[in-house]
Amino acid sequence: MLLNIVIGHGVDIPTQIQHTGITNFLKRYIDQCQNNHPGKCKKPEPVSLPKRVVAVGSHSGDVVKLVEDAGKDAEYLALSHSWGSGQGPPKTLRTNLKAHKDSIPPSGNSKTLHDAIEITRLLQIPYLWVDSLCIVQDDPLDWEDESAKMALIYADASLTIAASSAPNGETGLLADRAKVHRIQGVDTRGVGYKIYVREQPSHYNFVEQFNYHDNLNG
Template sequence: MPHINPTRLAQRILGGGRNANSEVSPSPTRLVDMGFIATGRVKIVEPRKHTEQITGRYVTLSHCWGDIEFYHLSNDTLAHFEDGIDLDKLPKTFHHAIDFACRLGVRYIWIDSLCILQDSTKDWLYQSAQMDQVYNNSLCNISATAARNSSEGLYVDRDSKQHWIDEVNLNTANGADPPKKYTVLDLDFWETAVGQAPVNRRGWVLQERMIAPRVLHFCHDQIAWECWEMDAIESRPNGIPLLQLKSGSIVRWSRFKGLVPSVDGKALRDARLSLWKRIVENYSRLRLTKGTDKLIALAGIAKIMSRRIFNGRDEDYIAGMWRANLESQLLWRVDPALKKDKTYDFHSDRPSMDEYRAPSFSWAAID
């Protein structure tokens, strides 16, 4: 299979589909301005203070922070960052994301550690409450999917052998009829390369991935992408089949992005509950550095679901559950873990008293 230019591929993805638009959406509080990239520097800008010069779309970045120390925004560095940041002082993942965004013709990028004051609880709480707008209004989300920390970057040496042609011609049993073309499917690819990748095991990233109109995943051997219409990879640019292997059987699976119930009455109520249940179950398996972020890191999804799916108000959402269906949502349990002796362990860690995160009746109260 011939090598695919990632930039051209991304431009094609961003230029088509039902998400394509040229409207300028409201900007986040801060953005990284790449307009002076030729000088080897970028700078932090606040669009609301410079309305005459802040125009155009922006992209966002999802990444694993890791244990490596790197440049971040604080009250002490804010003035310096507004004056300019040398690119060589940024970690490789940021450097690559900025380079790729420039190749797409985008001037601005939003990166959490550069756009949120890391030493201000007030700013962190305010910005955390805006995540639904930050990601939903972006052109796309660039995901450092395979990178375990900020030093590994987006670009890796890719093995062209991984881009194998998955169509084969097989002779018929009697040999009289011409060979038939069959497609060979790797049912584990998406789950292995994307679903279980380092970045997608982070709790915060689930809402980044769900809310953004498009996500470009930089995996080890291919770029994968998600939009409202489909999930796709370089070797299957027209979309991958919605199939997976479960308990020895091939079953269809539903995509997160674009899930909007379109039925009425009781069926709509059931569809809403089923959708939220899937989100909570998947989210509960992910990692959070701080347990107190349990509900905060899911708030963006809840806001969008409240507006678009539940047709409700913010007060209809209570500690990770929905008022209209509260009784049934109280019937949660810890997913049992299978022990070596083939018995199940229903134990789950409870936070200490000084780490309140949710009322005890909520699934969010424990890990």
């Protein structure tokens, strides 16, 4: 029997956005990425905002609204997610564009969007870019113009939140981890040790599931 074994440093990964240590967890890895990957990882800095972004406020309960043509430089995060089937995530349409500039209703069954908004607030970033909200989905001209800029939008984001394990908006960003098994022993020097073993997670392949054409015409 052939086993695929990956050995690395064990890390306690939060499974809930409300976890008390999640802010430090995120900032620690962002700092590690910036300090250890020079020239590869983008250092957060103000950039020219996309045509539309979601203003998330600072605290849970703050009004979430769509900001259009902000005309200023600022940091923002981006969300990469699978829409799934059925109703899909909340969307901006021609009929609700004006209303979304005042307030975007609570995300309802879109836990992924809710989690992304909370993470943006935790990192003290004022804006979040989400394709379903920042592109007018039933306006072919707007969709054509803005979808052509998506590569640049993701590249300019201070951080892209990839919901790679979520097949739809109901799952959320964080999932329960595989059960961890602990092995204890004593080495030849008489020094105790602990080894933690868990199944390597397989991330949801949303590339195969996500189809821009289906989203536009769904």
